[in-house]
Amino acid sequence: MSSLTNLFSKTGIPQVKGFIDSRVSLKILIASILGFIAVIAALVWLNIISQEDLLLQQEKAVLETQIQILKGQIKNSEKLALALATVTSSRSDVQDIFADRDREALAALTVPGFNSLLPIIGTATKSQFHIPPAKSFLRLDNLELYGDDLSGFRPAVNRVNFEKVPTSGIEIGRYSAAIRGIVPISSEDDHMGSVEFGTGLSSEFLAGISTEYHINSAIYFYTKASELNAFFQAMEKKDRIRIKKQDFMEFATSWGKGKIKTPADIYSQRVNAVKKGTKDIYYHYDNPGKQTIAITVLHDYNNSSIGTLEVHLDRTLVLAQIAQSQYIALAAGLSLALVGSLLIWFLVNKTVGKPVREITNVYHEIGMGNFAARTTTKTTDELGTMASSLNAMLDNTLVLIQSQEQRDAVQKSIMKLLDEVSALTDGDLTARAEVTEDVTGAIADSFNAMAEQLSHVVRDVKKATIKVGTTSKDISLSTEKLSNTSETQAVQITNAISTINKMSAAIKQMAEFAIKSTSISEQSMIHAKDGAQAVQDTNRAMEAIRDNVQETARTIKRLGESSQEIGNIVQLINDIADRTSILALNASIQAAMAGEAGRGFAVVAEEVQRLAERSTSSTKQIDALVKNIQGEINEAGTSMEESIQRVVQGSRLADGAHNKLQEIEKDSMDLARQIQSITHAANAQAKVSTEISHTMERVGKTTTQTASASKQTALSMKSMAETADQLRESVEVFKLGDDISDSDKNAQDRKVA
Amino acid sequence: MAEKNILVVEDSPTNLRLIKELLEDNGYHILTAIDGEEALSKAVDEHPHLIVLDVILPKKNGFQVCRQLKTSPSTQDIKIVMLTSKTQDSDRFWGLKQGADEYMTKPFTDDELLTNVKKLL
Numbered sequence: 061m062s063s064l065t066n067l068f069s070k071t072g073i074p075q076v077k078g079f080i081d082s083r084v085s086l087k088i089l090i091a092s093i094l095g096f097i098a099v100i101a102a103l104v105w106l107n108i109i110s111q112e113d114l115l116l117q118q119e120k121a122v123l124e125t126q127i128q129i130l131k132g133q134i135k136n137s138e139k140l141a142l143a144l145a146t147v148t149s150s151r152s153d154v155q156d157i158f159a160d161r162d163r164e165a166l167a168a169l170t171v172p173g174f175n176s177l178l179p180i181i182g183t184a185t186k187s188q189f190h191i192p193p194a195k196s197f198l199r200l201d202n203l204e205l206y207g208d209d210l211s212g213f214r215p216a217v218n219r220v221n222f223e224k225v226p227t228s229g230i231e232i233g234r235y236s237a238a239i240r241g242i243v244p245i246s247s248e249d250d251h252m253g254s255v256e257f258g259t260g261l262s263s264e265f266l267a268g269i270s271t272e273y274h275i276n277s278a279i280y281f282y283t284k285a286s287e288l289n290a291f292f293q294a295m296e297k298k299d300r301i302r303i304k305k306q307d308f309m310e311f312a313t314s315w316g317k318g319k320i321k322t323p324a325d326i327y328s329q330r331v332n333a334v335k336k337g338t339k340d341i342y343y344h345y346d347n348p349g350k351q352t353i354a355i356t357v358l359h360d361y362n363n364s365s366i367g368t369l370e371v372h373l374d375r376t377l378v379l380a381q382i383a384q385s386q387y388i389a390l391a392a393g394l395s396l397a398l399v400g401s402l403l404i405w406f407l408v409n410k411t412v413g414k415p416v417r418e419i420t421n422v423y424h425e426i427g428m429g430n431f432a433a434r435t436t437t438k439t440t441d442e443l444g445t446m447a448s449s450l451n452a453m454l455d456n457t458l459v460l461i462q463s464q465e466q467r468d469a470v471q472k473s474i475m476k477l478l479d480e481v482s483a484l485t486d487g488d489l490t491a492r493a494e495v496t497e498d499v500t501g502a503i504a505d506s507f508n509a510m511a512e513q514l515s516h517v518v519r520d521v522k523k524a525t526i527k528v529g530t531t532s533k534d535i536s537l538s539t540e541k542l543s544n545t546s547e548t549q550a551v552q553i554t555n556a557i558s559t560i561n562k563m564s565a566a567i568k569q570m571a572e573f574a575i576k577s578t579s580i581s582e583q584s585m586i587h588a589k590d591g592a593q594a595v596q597d598t599n600r601a602m603e604a605i606r607d608n609v610q611e612t613a614r615t616i617k618r619l620g621e622s623s624q625e626i627g628n629i630v631q632l633i634n635d636i637a638d639r640t641s642i643l644a645l646n647a648s649i650q651a652a653m654a655g656e657a658g659r660g661f662a663v664v665a666e667e668v669q670r671l672a673e674r675s676t677s678s679t680k681q682i683d684a685l686v687k688n689i690q691g692e693i694n695e696a697g698t699s700m701e702e703s704i705q706r707v708v709q710g711s712r713l714a715d716g717a718h719n720k721l722q723e724i725e726k727d728s729m730d731l732a733r734q735i736q737s738i739t740h741a742a743n744a745q746a747k748v749s750t751e752i753s754h755t756m757e758r759v760g761k762t763t764t765q766t767a768s769a770s771k772q773t774a775l776s777m778k779s780m781a782e783t784a785d786q787l788r789e790s791v792e793v794f795k796l797g798d799d800i801s802d803s804d805k806n807a808q809d810r811k812v813a
Numbered sequence: 814m815a816e817k818n819i820l821v822v823e824d825s826p827t828n829l830r831l832i833k834e835l836l837e838d839n840g841y842h843i844l845t846a847i848d849g850e851e852a853l854s855k856a857v858d859e860h861p862h863l864i865v866l867d868v869i870l871p872k873k874n875g876f877q878v879c880r881q882l883k884t885s886p887s888t889q890d891i892k893i894v895m896l897t898s899k900t901q902d903s904d905r906f907w908g909l910k911q912g913a914d915e916y917m918t919k920p921f922t923d924d925e926l927l928t929n930v931k932k933l934l
Contacts, residue, residue: 495868495876495877502876502901502907503907505874505876506907509876509880509911
């Protein structure tokens with residue numbers, strides 16, 4: 061610890077280095093400043109653009125106003141001309157004189173008024189009366205020139221005199237263009253002609269406007285417009301030039317010809333203005349010439365596009381203003397960027413640079429071994445968190461470093477402890493570690509506690525091994541005895557098996573005899589059954605005979621009765637024969653009395669007499685026969701009775717025989733059944749004896765196994781006893797505080813412990 | 814209330830005297846021992862109510878003494894306050910593990926010791 065404080069005091073906090081040392085803040089600074097400058101640049105650029113746009117808008121507004129003024133001037137001239145023409149045409153005195161075509165009177169009436177108006181309406185104003193179709197009648201500005209035909213080059217005059225409607229606007233003449241108002245003159249629907257007022261559209265006209273309004277303007281003719289054909293033909297004739305090479309021709313300028321150069325690329329805008337023919341204004345920025353040109357279409361009286369009306373505005377001032385605004389914006393941007401950068405530098409340095417520097421310095425310090433260095437950064441952002449985390453980490457590290465010193469001390473005390481407990485590893489359980497002030501004190505004592513506990517255990521083990529040795533020897537002896545007994549038993553069982561086998565054979569033989577008896581008894585039973593059946597049949601036959609004899613007896617009886625009846629009938633016949641004989645005697649007497657007549661009759665009577673005699677003798681014979689038959693019938697009846705008696709006796713005997721035979725059958729059946737059960741029993745016995753034989757064999761085997769197993773056990777027990785001896789010898793290695801035989805003291809100790 | 818017996822086991826005579834006087838002033842009867850074996854025999858013979866036990870002791874250390882007393886049925890009801898210069902957490906752990914009822918470290922205040930003794934008796 062003291063060495064550490066020394067280390068800390070050696071290195072102070074190093075000098076806070078330059079801002080550039082903080083790469084992080086430099087990077088943030090550069091990024092921020094670049095971003096800021098980019099924003100400023102964008103703002104400056106936008107400002108310049110909008111300033112320029114504003115100036116251009118202003119410029120456009122000025123140009124538009126100038127165009128409107130110019131157009132207004134032209135329109136005013138037109139309106140004035142139309143008003144003057146309308147006023148003149150509506151004067152009845154003018155109408156009357158013009159109706160009379162009295163030129164001098166008309167001039168006298170109109171010229172003084174016209175001349176007095178000139179100073180007001182401009183000396184360039186001209187006025188003229190025409191008679192249809194387009195003939196000049198009177199020029200108020202030139203009384204000498206009249207009577208010439210205008211129809212070739214004055215389409216507006218043609219139109220007024222043809223359509224009889226007032227017309228006004230720009231009209232291109234032979235050599236010039238003018239703004240005119242032409243009104244027809246009529247009296248009571250009678251068209252008489254027309255009157256016009258007008259002023260020339262020329263450089264002078266534009267110069268006049270320039271003087272009054274400071275508008276530099278110019279008019280260009282579109283050389284392809286058909287309305288200008290007459291003009292250009294006249295021009296070419298007069299100047300002997302070819303004009304149509306150019307599409308646009310400079311016609312009039314407020315500054316006089318050629319003074320201001322018009323840029324070459326204005327052409328397309330002019331074409332657009334003419335072709336579209338709308339009121340749109342086109343702007344042409346001629347920066348080399350330091351001018352802006354506004355271009356719009358120029359229409360004639362008939363609303364045809366005949367060229368362009370252009371206004372030139374000096375750009376010098378505008379360009380200067382634009383340049384100035386750019387300078388101002390740039391200067392403002394630059395100063396803003398500078399101030400902003402400084403501000404960013406200040407902020408980044410304060411919020412990032414300083415904390416980063418402090419944290420970096422602390423890391424430097426740590427690198428040089430100064431673990432007491434701490435940052436003082438107290439911001440609430442991530443850097444503040446980082447700084448406080450770093451401080452906390454350093455606090456922890458310091459604690460860890462301090463524990464390093466303690467670890468050395470611990471190592472030393474551990475080695476001491478190891479030295480003390482090394483006796484334990486040699487089996488000396490009496491060894492104890494010293495409990496010191498060191499950190500290992502508790503551990504040392506835990507070794508002591510363990511050694512104490514181990515002593516108890518080893519003591520118990522020693523006792524147990526002795527007991528095991530004794531016991532296993534006892535068991536070994538018992539097992540050997542058991543083994544011998546088992547062997548004797550095995551021999552006895554083998555003898556039993558052979559006896560059982562013999563018995564089994566005898567039983568089998570008996571079973572066979574029983575089976576044979578069964579078949580014999582079955583046969584005798586069948587014979588008895590057959591005998592009984594035969595006797596039964598005899599009996600049935602005898603019964604039939606008895607029935608027949610009885611029937612015969614009845615028949616003979618009936619025969620006797622019939623012969624009796626025959627006797628009766630013979631008696632009757634005999635009586636009849638007697639009476640017939642008497643009758644025949646009577647007849648022969650009668651016949652004899654009748655003499656001859658009765659001779660034949662006497663023969664018949666004689667015949668009848670003979671018949672009667674024969675009948676009598678026959679009946680006597682029959683009677684004798686019948687008496688004979690009756691005697692025989694009686695004899696037959698008697699013998700019949702005897703026969704019946706014998707039959708009855710016979711059947712009674714047969715019944716007896718049948719019963720006897722049935723008894724024999726029943727008995728033989730019983731016999732058969734008994735023999736059958738004897739067979740079953742014998743079979744079962746045979747099976748059982750076989751099973752017994754098997755069982756006995758198994759018992760024999762088991763006994764043999766038991767014998768060998770107990771032999772094995774005896775051997776194992778012997779080896780266990782040996783093992784127990786070995787174990788005891790091994791445990792002997794452990795040295796205990798008191799001898800094992802001194803058990804009283806031991807027990808005492810344990811009670812206290 | 815009968816006077817309570819307290820056995821103070823301490824090998825440093827100065828400390829022994831300080832503790833003895835402090836406890837006697839507060840009405841306890843004090844026995845003393847200056848090594849582990851004496852402490853054991855006195856604890857068995859006298860059966861004090863409480864033992865103020867140092868750890869670093871000759872013959873048998875305080876842990877051993879505490880362990881033997883607390884595992885023997887006849888002495889395990891004796892309250893033990895370990896009072897030692899061993900300040901490690903492991904020492905406190907081991908001391909309490911051996912059955913000490915309170916583990917105090919030196920230097921100590923009188924109040925501390927008295928509070929613990931009163932609490933246990």
